[in-house]
Amino acid sequence: MSEQAVTAQSEDFSRWYNEIVYRADLAAPSPVRGCVIIKPYGYEIWEGIKAGLDRRFKVTGHQNAYFPLFIPESYIQREAQHVEGFSPELAVVTHAGGKELEEPLVVRPTSETVIGEAFSDWIQSYRDLPLLINQWANVVRWELRTRPFLRTAEFLWQEGHTAHATHDEAEEETMQMLDIYADFAINDAAIPVIKGEKSRLERFAGALRTYTIEAMMRDRRALQCGTSHNLGQNFAKAFDIRYLAESNNQEYCWTTSWGLSTRMVGAVVMTHGDDKGLRLPPKLAPYQVVIVPIYKNDSQRSAVMEAVERLQGTLDGAGIRVHVDNREGQSPGFKFNDWEMRGVPVRMEIGPKDVQNNNAVLARRDVLGRQGKQFISQDGILEAAQSLLADIQASLLEDARAFRDAHITDVSTYDELRAVIEEGDWARAHWDGSDADELAVKDDTGATIRCFPFEQQPAPGVCVMTGRKTGRVALFAKAY
RNA sequence: CGGGGCGUGGCGCAGCCCGGUAGCGCGCACGGUUUGGGUCCGUGAGGUCCCCGGUUCGAAUCCGGGCGCCCCGACCA
Structure with a gap:
């Protein structure tokens, strides 16, 4: 629906x-x-x-x-x-x-x-x-x-x-x-x-x-x-x-x-963000870990909540921003989706089976489904959560970097530039044009010069617009 | 500022052509059932139908005017 x-x-x-x-x-x-x-x-x-x-x-x-x-x-x-x-x-x-x-x-x-x-x-x-x-x-x-x-x-x-x-x-x-x-x-x-x-x-x-x-x-x-x-x-x-x-x-x-x-x-x-919602980097996430307790009846509930509160205290004491989702009347499945929507980096699930085995489930937001879940002994929960958070922080950056680099193309002619922009990517080009040239590119392709990156191409080249030799490189893209 | 569309419970919409007790989904409240990946059933609360005027026995619906908002084309953290 x-x-x-x-x-x-x-x-x-x-x-x-x-x-x-x-x-x-x-x-x-x-x-x-x-x-x-x-x-x-x-x-x-x-x-x-x-x-x-x-x-x-x-x-x-x-x-x-x-x-x-x-x-x-x-x-x-x-x-x-x-x-x-x-x-x-x-x-x-x-x-x-x-x-x-x-x-x-x-x-x-x-x-x-x-x-x-x-x-x-x-x-x-x-x-x-x-x-x-x-x-x-x-x-x-x-x-x-x-x-x-x-x-x-x-x-x-x-x-x-x-x-x-x-x-x-x-x-x-x-x-x-x-x-x-x-x-x-x-x-x-x-x-x-x-x-x-x-x-x-x-x-x-x-x-x-x-x-x-x-x-x-x-x-x-x-x-x-x-x-x-x-x-x-x-x-x-x-x-x-x-x-x-x-x-x-x-x-x-x-x-x-x-x-x-x-x-x-x-x-x-x-x-x-992805199709499931936000993915927040741990350093900025309001909640870094959300705990979802799972139980069927009152006796399970009290056993589970006891473990939940203990683990919450452990994480909280170490400075991790942790939140317990103790809403009644919402199923665990609903809560999983809800927190995924809100981008919480790590979800901890604790149910009767985990209590019995002294376990907890840690699920990472950046890897959906079973691949992102692991069973951890409650004794090692703090270390596991800390290293998972660090890992998520790093992998979000890496993901974004890989995505970005895959969508920037070096071009050496204006036709190539136009094609790359048309495709939706960014174009990196030698540039020695005037304001009017820059505006012409915008009119023609919708892209603007985002910046002249500090990390320049080592070799000088030929401006895609004027044909003049230049050492300067510009990044072209459609922008918000 | 130029072109198109829409104003109806909190949100998303149907109803309008062809006037006759205001409806649906979601959400909300209560009860039960369920709970390891978006449970299900029942009950209930909630609306000046954007505003003003007109036509009519009767207007969400028809007519006139106004207001507001959204979407698409030129500028911007």
């Missing part, structure tokens, strides 16, 4: 995505167009993402702060490219307190401007640098076509903002944060991302250079998972962020910004 099975990925990927998001209880529809309610299970994944990133930010010397949701309209207009980039999608408050405001307030789409204004006050001398700030916040961009987590009118993110004395320090910071994103994506989210630089067309409005981590989703479309911008002195000049150098001269600062959003939740869903 359609109430049970989810649409297969191969049949209709975006339908699959929507069903999973709602049925795994990550999100709920909101009364406001383009927005979503993030439900507890989805929010816990986001909390895992926050924790993983925040720890890394702190280790590298950043501090959290919070800036206002409302930005005076005039601020947004101070940096020319910035206005141009964002004005179409701004939400603006014109009335408040029953009166029309003297100056409309923009609901922040990002905070370079307010933070720039603050930085100009805070920074006096080179001794105040570098200034390393991050904020966790919601932002609003009035998008037309929205999808839960991937693109919503309001979303949650972190935005880092830093100021430095020199271009090179700013560049170093920009790159360091990109590395942190990549490290987090790969090691915590098990998403093998590709680091690279954005083309001019895809660059952040107002940035000198934008770097990105790009991931391949299960339908082979590209998803930009995080970006890090070297803003040069553009915002420093617009907001007068200056410092007195040791030489006693006033200098403009060099600033950076970098952000990663709740889109990452969508990336986890679309990178690892």
Whole structure:
């Protein structure tokens, strides 16, 4: 019955995505167009993402702060490219307190401007640098076509903002944060991302250079998972962020910004999910192990529950996030499917037979059916669970990496590029084209330059568009 | 902003052409049965049929107007 099975990925990927998001209880529809309610299970994944990133930010010397949701309209207009980039999608408050405001307030789409204004006050001398700030916040961009987590009118993110004395320090910071994103994506989210630089067309409005981590989703479309911008002195000049150098001269600062959003939740869903539902990497899974007790009658129930509670305590004591599914009136079979839908990495089954044999069954989410099940002595349950979780974390990453690598093709002519994109894969090509050339490719094939990957082809080649010799390689793909 | 569709219990829908007591599946509640891969049976709760107006003895159904939403084409974490 359609109430049970989810649409297969191969049949209709975006339908699959929507069903999973709602049925795994990550999100709920909101009364406001383009927005979503993030439900507890989805929010816990986001909390895992926050924790993983925040720890890394702190280790590298950043501090959290919070800036206002409302930005005076005039601020947004101070940096020319910035206005141009964002004005179409701004939400603006014109009335408040029953009166029309003297100056409309923009609901922040990002905070370079307010933070720039603050930085100009805070920074006096080179001794105040570098200034390393991050904020966790919601932002609003009035998008037309929205999808839960991937693109919503309001979303949650972190935005880092830093100021430095020199271009090179700013560049170093920009790159360091990109590395942190990549490290987090790969090691915590098990998403093998590709680091690279954005083309001019895809660059952040107002940035000198934008770097990105790009991931391949299960339908082979590209998803930009995080970006890090070297803003040069553009915002420093617009907001007068200056410092007195040791030489006693006033200098403009060099600033950076970098952000990663709740889109990452969508990336986890679309990178690892299968036709049974979510597959969560253990490091981000709200529940790493779920225990399903099995019994027929009260006496079995008490024997089983005693073992269940003991094992729960063992795992919990070792820091494993464990949940006992003690719902009455739901069959074990139903629970198995339910937790598979929700992507819990390890399921533990304990029934009367296991109690009798001092066993437990461990089933791994990434290997369905009997192959993924093993009988373990209760005495060794902790070690077994720990190593299974580590194994799942690694194998999800490996799966995704193999999938990605199988769908990137090196091309040396434009016809090949077109064919590869048509097929749905990514194309890697030598590129020395102009903005207009890039747009032409988009019009023609639907693909954009996702990035110029840092890991370049060793040998220079010939640009697929212009025929000019170049050492630069671009990744082309259809993107979300 | 251009083209197509839809508004009916919480969700998904049927009913509308041809006006006459508002239905089905899922979910929910209760009882029993079952429980090692999505149990089954019974009982029950739950609806201003998007809004306003018109036609009519009578409107979910026909007519007029409005509102909202979804899908497809140009921009975006």
